[in-house]
Amino acid sequence: MPGLKINQEKCIGCGLCVKCCALNALRIENKTALVNDNCILCGICVDNCPSQALSIEKEDSEQTDLSKYSGIWVFAEQYKGEVLPVAYELLGKGRELAHQKGCELTALLFGKDVSAEAQKLIAYGADKVLLCEDDDLADNLDENYIELFNLLINKYNPEILLFGATGFGRSIAPRVAARVRTGLTADCTQLEIDHETGLLHQTRPAFGGNLMAIIVCPNHRPQMATVRPGIMSAQQFDNSRSGKVIPVSMPKPVAKNIELLEEVLSSEIDSIADAQIIVSAGRGIGAQKNLALVHQLAGLIGGKVGVSRPLVDIGWSEYKHQVGQTGSTVAPKLLIACGISGAIQHLAGISGAKTIIAINTDPDAPIFSIAHYKVVADCVEVLKQLISIFEKSEY
Ligand SMILES: Cc1cc2nc3c(=O)[nH]c(=O)nc-3n(C[C@H](O)[C@H](O)[C@H](O)COP(=O)(O)OP(=O)(O)OC[C@H]3O[C@@H](n4cnc5c(N)ncnc54)[C@H](O)[C@@H]3O)c2cc1C
Incomplete structure (x- = not known):
């Protein structure tokens, strides 16, 4: 052994x-x-x-009997009883993978008083929901969740397990992987089933985003991955879908090494990751005072503010506004990019945007290659004009 x-x-x-x-x-x-x-x-x-x-x-890899593992699991992370959008996005991808593998898609819903969310998970694609409601899960303490994951994985043997790359997901996924002795690929941008081997191809950027690495986990189960919010698309909400809700119990006693003393609202909760409209600024904004225009326009059109990394590096903006490979991945309906060149590390964070309006003085700026509307102009002037239009309008 x-x-x-x-x-x-x-x-x-x-x-x-x-x-x-x-x-x-x-x-x-x-x-x-x-x-x-x-x-x-x-x-x-x-x-x-x-x-x-x-x-x-x-462990000798040949000792693991892979044939006993089946099914795709998605961790439906919730905050204060409400499932986060990334869980629905993962269910959308999970549905595709389950179709390819011919297996069931299961959502894992854990917490205190969360059962009302179970039907929503089914409506977004889950065949089953493993539901654990317990006071010990109220505070999202890693240790309690890891005990529960360990128990369920050993009992049900899932083949694939997906987490959102949120603060909590990033914290527990590696610990779960270590506990059940399998691998984990963090921050995947694509997940596919390999037709020949049936393995999960987990694609993620490597070497500063200059190449995409495809990672497989051939000898251990479950195959585990995290995916950032905004990368995958949720499928259409269909309340007529039916599925099974299976209550499961929390293992007792749970670990008591950590006690929650105080909760401080993380910037993640107020982050730009879920914003529907983003006005984003890059170095082309020219001066810190011009960022006030970006905030003003965002306020007028009900959006949030994003920035490229250099603005965070020079202290003009906070990290929670940074978009890109080392910042937030966003998927708004509308993104207005002001004075952003479109470096590959920035584009990695905005590929999910539905409509991009880019404003740049350089007609050959790489951002124009993915923009839907291209404005070759001084972004400060365009911002002033847009503000004046929206101030007058009843938008
Ligand atoms: C490992 C790694 C991770 C990284 N992660 C991130 C990340 O998460 N997010 C990120 O953003 N970057 C990231 N970067 C940095 C990235 O490579 C670029 O340096 C950065 O995105 C460039 O920011 P920018 O477009 O604001 O600035 P620049 O590249 O300097 O572009 C400024 C643009 O503004 C235009 N411009 C100038 N004046 C005006 C004007 N008046 N009106 C309109 N346009 C104007 C210029 O033509 C130019 O296209 C990362 C880099 C590395 C190596």
């Missing part, structure tokens, strides 16, 4: 391994170390053992 091996003849029961384990995976009994299921094979105890009594035996 693979795992953490303890040589009882060498172990001196000093307890150093217990002290250095952050997951409470070890204890000393009868002067010998013992390991439990919390162990993720991080190896810290092995490095700290003074008597070389600990070692890690790796």
